[in-house]
Amino acid sequence: METFRAFISLVKDxxxxxxxxxxxxxxxxxxxxxxxxxxMYFYSIQLDExxxxxxxxxxxxxxxxxxNFTFLVGVAAAAVMLVMPTYVLHDIDFKQAVLIGEGLAVSxxxxxxxxxxxxxxxxxxxxxxxxxxGVFNFPSSMLxxxxxxxxSYLFINISIPLDxxxxxxxxxxxxSKVYIPGAIxxxxxAVGIHLVTAFxxxxxxARPFWNNALLGPRFLASAFAAGPALIILVLAAIRKFxxxxxxxxxxxxxxxIVTVAAQINLIMLFSELFKEFYxxxxxxxxxxxxxxxxxxxxxxxxxxxxxxxxxILATIMLTFHKLRNNLNVLYLCCAMLFVAIWIExxxxxxxxxxxPGPYGKIEExxxxxxxxWVTLGIWAMGAFVFTMLAKTSIGxxxxxxxxxxxx
Amino acid sequence: xxxxxADHTFFIPERKxxxxxxxxIECHSKPLTEMQKGSELEQAHWNIKLNHANSNAMNCATCHxxxxxxxxxxxxxxxIDFNKSFKLCAQCHANQVKDWAGGAHGKNIGxxxxxxxxxxxxxxxxxxxxxxxxxxxxxxxxxxxxxxK
Amino acid sequence: xxxxxxxxxxxxxxxxxxxxxxxxxxxxxxxxxxxxxHTNKTSNLxxxxxxxxxxxxxxxxxxxMASETNKDGFQQVFNVPMDRxxxxxxxxxxxxxxxxxxxxxxxxxxxxxxKEKAQIDWEEQFKGNYKLMTQExxxxxxxxxxxxxxxxxxxxxxxxxxxATKDVLFGYAFNISKCQGYMNCVNxxxxxxxxxxxxxxxxxxxxxxxxxxxxxxxxxxxxxYHEVPAAGxxxxxxxxxxxxxxxxxxxxxxxxxxxxEDGLVVIDYDxxxxxxYCMAACPYDGRRFNWSKPEVPEDEVNKNQHYLGxxxxxxxxxxxxxFCIQRSRSGKDPACVEACPTGARIFxxxxxxDSTIRWVLENKQVFRLKExxxxxxxxxxxxx
Numbered sequence: 001m002e003t004f005r006a007f008i009s010l011v012k013d014x015x016x017x018x019x020x021x022x023x024x025x026x027x028x029x030x031x032x033x034x035x036x037x038x039x040m041y042f043y044s045i046q047l048d049e050x051x052x053x054x055x056x057x058x059x060x061x062x063x064x065x066x067x068n069f070t071f072l073v074g075v076a077a078a079a080v081m082l083v084m085p086t087y088v089l090h091d092i093d094f095k096q097a098v099l100i101g102e103g104l105a106v107s108x109x110x111x112x113x114x115x116x117x118x119x120x121x122x123x124x125x126x127x128x129x130x131x132x133x134g135v136f137n138f139p140s141s142m143l144x145x146x147x148x149x150x151x152s153y154l155f156i157n158i159s160i161p162l163d164x165x166x167x168x169x170x171x172x173x174x175x176s177k178v179y180i181p182g183a184i185x186x187x188x189x190a191v192g193i194h195l196v197t198a199f200x201x202x203x204x205x206a207r208p209f210w211n212n213a214l215l216g217p218r219f220l221a222s223a224f225a226a227g228p229a230l231i232i233l234v235l236a237a238i239r240k241f242x243x244x245x246x247x248x249x250x251x252x253x254x255x256x257i258v259t260v261a262a263q264i265n266l267i268m269l270f271s272e273l274f275k276e277f278y279x280x281x282x283x284x285x286x287x288x289x290x291x292x293x294x295x296x297x298x299x300x301x302x303x304x305x306x307x308x309x310x311x312i313l314a315t316i317m318l319t320f321h322k323l324r325n326n327l328n329v330l331y332l333c334c335a336m337l338f339v340a341i342w343i344e345x346x347x348x349x350x351x352x353x354x355x356p357g358p359y360g361k362i363e364e365x366x367x368x369x370x371x372x373w374v375t376l377g378i379w380a381m382g383a384f385v386f387t388m389l390a391k392t393s394i395g396x397x398x399x400x401x402x403x404x405x406x407x
Numbered sequence: 408x409x410x411x412x413a414d415h416t417f418f419i420p421e422r423k424x425x426x427x428x429x430x431x432i433e434c435h436s437k438p439l440t441e442m443q444k445g446s447e448l449e450q451a452h453w454n455i456k457l458n459h460a461n462s463n464a465m466n467c468a469t470c471h472x473x474x475x476x477x478x479x480x481x482x483x484x485x486x487i488d489f490n491k492s493f494k495l496c497a498q499c500h501a502n503q504v505k506d507w508a509g510g511a512h513g514k515n516i517g518x519x520x521x522x523x524x525x526x527x528x529x530x531x532x533x534x535x536x537x538x539x540x541x542x543x544x545x546x547x548x549x550x551x552x553x554x555x556k
Numbered sequence: 557x558x559x560x561x562x563x564x565x566x567x568x569x570x571x572x573x574x575x576x577x578x579x580x581x582x583x584x585x586x587x588x589x590x591x592x593x594h595t596n597k598t599s600n601l602x603x604x605x606x607x608x609x610x611x612x613x614x615x616x617x618x619x620x621m622a623s624e625t626n627k628d629g630f631q632q633v634f635n636v637p638m639d640r641x642x643x644x645x646x647x648x649x650x651x652x653x654x655x656x657x658x659x660x661x662x663x664x665x666x667x668x669x670x671k672e673k674a675q676i677d678w679e680e681q682f683k684g685n686y687k688l689m690t691q692e693x694x695x696x697x698x699x700x701x702x703x704x705x706x707x708x709x710x711x712x713x714x715x716x717x718x719x720a721t722k723d724v725l726f727g728y729a730f731n732i733s734k735c736q737g738y739m740n741c742v743n744x745x746x747x748x749x750x751x752x753x754x755x756x757x758x759x760x761x762x763x764x765x766x767x768x769x770x771x772x773x774x775x776x777x778x779x780x781y782h783e784v785p786a787a788g789x790x791x792x793x794x795x796x797x798x799x800x801x802x803x804x805x806x807x808x809x810x811x812x813x814x815x816x817e818d819g820l821v822v823i824d825y826d827x828x829x830x831x832x833y834c835m836a837a838c839p840y841d842g843r844r845f846n847w848s849k850p851e852v853p854e855d856e857v858n859k860n861q862h863y864l865g866x867x868x869x870x871x872x873x874x875x876x877x878x879f880c881i882q883r884s885r886s887g888k889d890p891a892c893v894e895a896c897p898t899g900a901r902i903f904x905x906x907x908x909x910d911s912t913i914r915w916v917l918e919n920k921q922v923f924r925l926k927e928x929x930x931x932x933x934x935x936x937x938x939x940x
Contacts, residue, residue: 121830
């Protein structure tokens with residue numbers, strides 16, 4: 001009973017907390033709301049007219065939405081990689097980063113689910129996917145696995161920080177018996193969601209570009225580079241805009257994770273390129289299309305040739321301790337890496353999978369404005385959710401939000 | 408009508424009733440050589456141009472018998488019923504007729520279920536000019552052109 | 557009174573028995589006098605038959621709770637000090653209000669037909685997966701769809717729910733040396749299967765290939781318009797191959813597509829959520845998606861339909877060639893086979909040793925596309 005009252009109070013307090021803030025905060029939230037509203041308007045057009053208002057066709061049947069979904073699963077998975085050292089190894093450096101990381105995971109997952117819903121042809125019958133009420137093609141369909149994996153990951157990542165924050169809110173210490181198994185589970189689950197998402201593509205014998213044993217591991221490597229890179233950027237922003245104290249040491253430790261992951265990712269990229277271009281078969285055509293264009297169709301060239309140099313440059317720069325330990329250079333590298341992996345894993349992975357088509361036909365894909373605005377709207381929603389979560393958890397951690405026992 | 412060819416039994420359309428002026432002997436009352444002698448009769452079938460193999464291999468008499476116009480004529484002079492004209496074709500086009508009997512050549516018209524009904528050779532091929540003329544496709548997809556721009 | 561009944565028929569199983577017997581009285585699917593075969597008796601049914609008393613309600617709640625007790629995590633999660641029965645009742649009540657709101661929003665002063673439409677739409681929205689339906693449920697949904705079409709377009713259609721026949725497995729063979737690229741098959745397919753005219757959706761593709769270069773699909777032209785057959789070219793048609801090991805079926809997250817007993821791979825358009833995973837999984841370009849609302853001019857609609865075949869689709873769902881299930885299940889050849897003037901298309905029962913398809917497979921040099929993928933297409937190619 002007491003706990004329940006405390007919980008209600010937490011909800012009330014945090015609601016009050018997130019609706020008050022500096023001018024910059026209000027401007028930021030207003031800006032996000034505006035983008036969200038524009039996105040919703042364009043989504044209503046899509047609902048009304050059907051997916052024909054997007055750039056997708058029978059040839060390239062997944063586009064910007066699924067690209068972003070794939071990338072964000074990686075971000076969600078990576079955020080939790082910070083959990084392990086903190087909770088289990090009692091590495092104090094990461095402690096502040098973790099709540100932010102889990103907040104990031106939650107908002108990334110919310111975005112993932114939103115992207116999947118945006119991509120559906122019949123969102124009104126999505127209940128067909130709910131087990132028991134609907135029919136769930138488990139274990140045969142990888143998408144069914146993914147739905148389970150993502151939703152339980154979301155549940156885990158909401159409940160662990162909620163438990164910790166709730167206890168801190170009441171002025172108690174968090175129970176390690178509860179959160180350590182939870183943390184271990186969520187780390188395993190993080191690897192799981194990303195592998196399952198990779199298997200979603202990897203399991204399709206129809207698409208040789210995806211049907212590649214390296215896809216899963218490479219997904220993990222790029223996720224553990226892009227996810228923590230985003231965390232570093234977010235921590236930098238938090239350091240700037242709030243009194244929440246994050247030590248340089250924390251950021252540098254995360255930078256180390258980013259560096260190693262980026263290096264592994266690069267090795268795997270080279271291995272892939274070697275296989276595709278040293279002994280090209282007709283299965284290499286998608287890769288040719290991606291990197292050099294096919295039959296004069298070159299829509300992806302500007303993208304991939306932005307991504308690859310950024311990726312290589314950022315990885316090289318991160319490799320040198322001197323450069324990495326300079327925080328401004330580090331932020332730049334993280335931004336570069338983030339953009340590079342977003343392109344590589346989004347557009348650079350999903351679209352060429354469909355090109356050339358099953359019978360060698362090439363139809364290019366360019367996202368329509370509707371798609372772009374819906375995508376921006378969903379990103380704004382993610383940022384909105386994250387800002388709220390981060391503000392609340394920072395408030396609790398700083399002790400500004402505390403439960404006042406009323407009799 | 409039911410036929411059995413190379414162990415396959417199936418139905419083909421009856422032919423004689425489809426020929427406008429069968430029986431032929433209603434006009435061809437006497438052997439052709441005799442009819443051609445007199446000029447009191449109008450010329451007939453003048454519009455038929457034989458475009459089937461070359462003139463070394465085939466002329467009218469390869470298939471028609473001037474003395475028995477009601478039936479077709481095999482290479483060895485045996486009579487072949489108009490309803491079973493495929494037997495005539497089979498003399499040269501043995502492979503095609505074998506495929507036809509099996510079902511690989513020609514057109515099935517009765518659906519996949521039993522009984523099997525197929526077109527006879529002459530339902531598709533004009534025996535006097537069996538080559539099928541080229542034509543324009545019946546459809547063109549304009550949306551596909553747009554998509555591939 | 558009938559409004560009352562309306563929303564009670566889509567209920568929680570309390571009045572199910574009654575509504576079933578009611579609707580079985582008339583084939584039109586209407587339970588409220590929408591068609592002449594309804595007797596006055598229907599409308600004479602008193603309110604009490606469709607309204608349950610508080611006691612009955614409690615009993616029903618009790619019943620359903622008895623089975624729920626073990627797995628109910630309600631209390632643990634929220635730690636609510638509320639009586640569970642009250643909670644359940646409140647939830648149910650709010651659901652009923654919601655259902656009623658939807659219903660009344662389009663009913664109180666509207667005509668009988670409008671109400672019936674709303675009723676049908678409601679039941680269609682929340683029906684189950686066709687694959688798992690009993691024969692009666694299949695017939696019920698088919699009846700509803702026919703009635704809905706009648707109400708909306710004032711036209712009658714026939715819709716079949718015919719199941720696969722025993723000892724039939726459909727197979728298809730395509731004679732590459734015979735096809736001349738006339739495209740009659742494409743025309744017939746579009747007309748037969750009610751495909752969207754605006755986007756010019758077509759299940760069949762005819763690829764024009766150069767002689768002497770083998771099967772180079774990437775260099776082939778599948779949208780030609782010139783006199784055919786073009787010199788130095790040959791033609792090869794592709795469509796859904798209705799594979800025996802269909803990868804599209806495995807990936808569907810909701811089992812909206814499956815392989816029937818006679819080998820046809822079908823889609824329940826009403827169950828499909830439009831994720832297009834099957835499209836990505838198909839190596840043969842066999843599937844099509846309705847990117848916008850499909851439209852067919854009323855006078856061109858083929859009114860002889862099958863639930864799993866050529867009935868009207870809606871926006872945002874997949875569709876594909878089913879070897880014209882509405883035709884093939886009644887012994888006819890698919891429309892493309894019937895329309896082909898060259899006899900390049902051969903269709904039949906693979907389990908019948910006397911069938912023409914079997915003769916082709918046994919006597920010709922046949923091959924299939926992308927056999928290395930293990931999809932086991934039931935579509936063979938051969939040459940004279």
